[in-house]
Structures are given as structure tokens and as C-alpha cells.
Amino acid sequence: DGGITQSPKYLFRKEGQNVTLSCEQNLNHDAMYWYRQDPGQGLRLIYYSQIVNDFQKGDIAEGYSVSREKKESFPLTVTSAQKNPTAFYLCASSTENRKTEAFFGQGTRLTVV
């Protein structure tokens, strides 16, 4: 079955450590996205990538980094520079057609202690 796989589902890290969230898709979609979700704030775009080896900052990119070396993969690194990293992170992918919806992974809940 085609879809998006995020791992792990839950992640705990100590403050000051970098952590990488995995996102893989087998939908053959060109575009991939990372969103952050906090209670009462909806989904905020961190980074997105339209094509391999290219990505753009979203609205809240500070403290995060990404790479897009393969079409299927778009990992997100939460660095120690991110002031408040505890949140629910959602990865998504889409085609280039604006009429098609974004497909989402199951999400990763990151807790920094």
C-alpha cells in the first residue's frame, strides 16, 4: 500500500541534543512537507521541498534543518537551537497539482526533557 511512514511515533530527548525525525513516502510525490502542531495553533509549516536536492523554509524554520537527497525521503533535524521543540510533527507529501490533497504520515510526538 502506498503511503507515508514517519518514525518513531514517540521520541524523547534531553535538552540540548539534536534529534532527527524520519519521513519516507512511496507515493512517487514530488513535494514533501514538515509541519509542527501545538495545541490551539493548528499546523505550521517548517520546511517544504518541491524536488530532490531543493527545499524552502516555511514559517517557522528557525532551529530546524532538512535534507532531500532522495525523492522518497525528507528527514527533519530538530537542533539544539530550537527554543521549544516539544510538539507533534507531521510529515506530508503531494503532487504538483493544486487540486490534490496533501497526504500525511501518522506523526511523531517529540518530548524534550
Add this chain to the structure above:
Amino acid sequence: AQKITQTQPGMFVQEKEAVTLDCTYDTSDPSYGLFWYKQPSSGEMIFLIYQGSYDQQNATEGRYSLNFQKARKSANLVISASQLGDSAMYFCAMRISGTYKYIFGTGTRLKVLA
């Protein structure tokens, strides 16, 4: 600036009744798509319905319909015959033609009462 506004943080509806979740959007682009997603407590995002800016008719998908009023820039979701399983967060989103970004609202938490 492109923006989605959902003004209802929370809503209650009685089982089997209809409910309308509000969504207004702001864009100067004439070509765009509007989407509604459901997010149960498990966290997954479930796509519900799509409306294109040039679509003449309101979109419908089973018990979901979209009340699209272009002049008012509103795209309200109507859920008919509510079920207990409809209790979830609901997000409205927009994608402008020629861009890849999906812009989301802050969501509405719907609780269906037995």
C-alpha cells in the same frame, strides 16, 4: 497575505444533527484549492473534501458538503447526520495555484453528544 481563519475553537452537536464548521480565507490569487481535514485523537490527518476556486458547484462527499461562497471568501464544512465518530479536530486548508504550500487554519474541535 494568504491566511485561513477558523473562528470556532470548539463546537458541540447532538448525534444525528447537522453541524457547520466555519472557514474563511484570504488571498488575492484567483486560482486556489480549499481542503478540509479531520484529525481524530490518534493524530492522523484524514482528507475529507476539496473545492476548487473555479468550481461552479459546492463539493459533496457522502455526509460532508462544502458551502463555498466565493464573494465572501468562505468555505464552510457541513456535516450531516452527525455520528459519535465525527468527534475530532477539523482543519481547513488552502493551496494557491502555482505554489506547493498548504496553509492551514487553527482548527475546530467538534464533540458529538449522544
